[in-house]
Amino acid sequence: xxxxxxxxxxxxxxxxxxxxxxxxxxxxxxxxxxxxxxxxxxxxxxxxxxxxxxxxxxxxxxxxxxxxxxxxxxxxxxxxxxxxxxxxxxxxxxxxxxxxxxxxxxxxxxxxxxxxxxxxxxxxxxxxxxxxxxxxxxxxxxxxxxxxxxxxxxxxxxxxxxxxxxxxxxxxxxxxxxxxxxxxxxxxxxxxxxxxxxxxxxxxxxxxxxxxxxxxxxxxxxxxxxxxxxxxxxxxxxxxxxxxxxxxxxxxxxxxxxxxxxxxxxxxxxxxxxxxxxxxxxxxxxxxxxxxxxxxxxxxxxxxxxxxxxxxxxxxxxxxxxxxxxxxxxxxxxxxxxxxxxxxxxxxxxxxxxx
Numbered sequence: 543x544x545x546x547x548x549x550x551x552x553x554x555x556x557x558x559x560x561x562x563x564x565x566x567x568x569x570x571x572x573x574x575x576x577x578x579x580x581x582x583x584x585x586x587x588x589x590x591x592x593x594x595x596x597x598x599x600x601x602x603x604x605x606x607x608x609x610x611x612x613x614x615x616x617x618x619x620x621x622x623x624x625x626x627x628x629x630x631x632x633x634x635x636x637x638x639x640x641x642x643x644x645x646x647x648x649x650x651x652x653x654x655x656x657x658x659x660x661x662x663x664x665x666x667x668x669x670x671x672x673x674x675x676x677x678x679x680x681x682x683x684x685x686x687x688x689x690x691x692x693x694x695x696x697x698x699x700x701x702x703x704x705x706x707x708x709x710x711x712x713x714x715x716x717x718x719x720x721x722x723x724x725x726x727x728x729x730x731x732x733x734x735x736x737x738x739x740x741x742x743x744x745x746x747x748x749x750x751x752x753x754x755x756x757x758x759x760x761x762x763x764x765x766x767x768x769x770x771x772x773x774x775x776x777x778x779x780x781x782x783x784x785x786x787x788x789x790x791x792x793x794x795x796x797x798x799x800x801x802x803x804x805x806x807x808x809x810x811x812x813x814x815x816x817x818x819x820x821x822x823x824x825x826x827x828x829x830x831x832x833x834x835x836x837x838x839x840x841x842x843x844x845x846x847x848x849x850x851x852x853x854x855x856x857x858x859x860x861x862x863x864x865x866x867x868x869x870x871x872x873x874x875x876x877x878x879x880x881x882x883x884x885x886x887x888x889x890x891x892x893x894x895x896x897x
Contacts, residue, residue: 583648585636629670661686673759689826696786698878706809708871716776721768722808732758773814777821788882791831830882842876
């Protein structure tokens with residue numbers, strides 16, 4: 543990985559606006575001067591320096607244009623060899639598929655265990671290794687929309703901590719799965735083993751430490767996969783039953799600084815929201831991202847806004863204007879529909895707002 547840093551820096555330090563032809567010449571010169579560089583294929587090496595140069599040029603352009611720091615594209619960060627798993631990108635001329643095998647430039651032949659058939663010819667592939675030492679191939683193929691039958695129904699979705707997603711349909715609420723809490727005892731056991739077996743700095747890790755670290759990494763991977771699986775299954779059920787989705791455009795980053803940080807992280811709101819948006823795009827459904835400001839203060843029936851914020855301990859919303867009483871999260875889910883301009887009459891347990 544340190545060689546990647548050296549190659550990318552050499553290709554981009556002299557001129558941050560190098561074009562593809564100039565980068566190719568710089569790579570050719572570097573391969574002629576460095577024997578270790580010639581041992582690998584030039585295809586992933588070209589992709590490394592092009593990606594790095596593109597990211598660096600974009601970051602420098604944002605700096606020159608005085609783009610606010612929050613909106614600025616960050617400088618490309620390449621982790622060190624000890625912290626970053628190996629990854630290589632191959633463009634179309636650097637690989638081919640034959641007899642179910644992946645043949646990479648440089649005479650490398652891989653037997654692939656296919657998770658599903660490719661919907662079309664791939665334009666590139668990324669070969670990478672995860673923290674457990676498992677190798678994966680990620681192909682880039684054209685997107686294909688698999689349209690589902692129209693249902694004529696709409697749904698409002700509000701994100702939360704007690705329940706990961708509260709919707710206007712009682713049958714589509716997503717409860718807090720607590721995968722991390724379930725695995726906390728085993729994970730703490732492996733982490734204590736790592737602490738006991740940790741070696742002093744600048745000394746090789748022992749077999750016992752590596753075994754405990756792998757067990758902890760395996761548990762983390764299992765939790766991640768459980769959260770992803772739960773989110774995707776729920777997203778598929780929602781997308782199958784509703785045409786329009788009014789989703790709270792929630793950014794859960796601020797919860798990391800609150801007392802609910804652990805439970806919010808275990809809920810995996812961000813991953814669930816991403817799975818929902820991707821599933822809707824795949825099946826041709828419409829997603830309306832709604833600004834979450836004041837959604838807990840507005841009444842879904844009359845539109846009146848409370849004069850003060852509701853504390854988190856108060857789980858029932860009572861409108862002082864029309865007298866409507868409903869669960870707080872359910873009211874917020876209905877507000878999503880109203881703000882998205884959808885007719886709430888087609889949603890479960892929601893009546894149309896009075897004129």
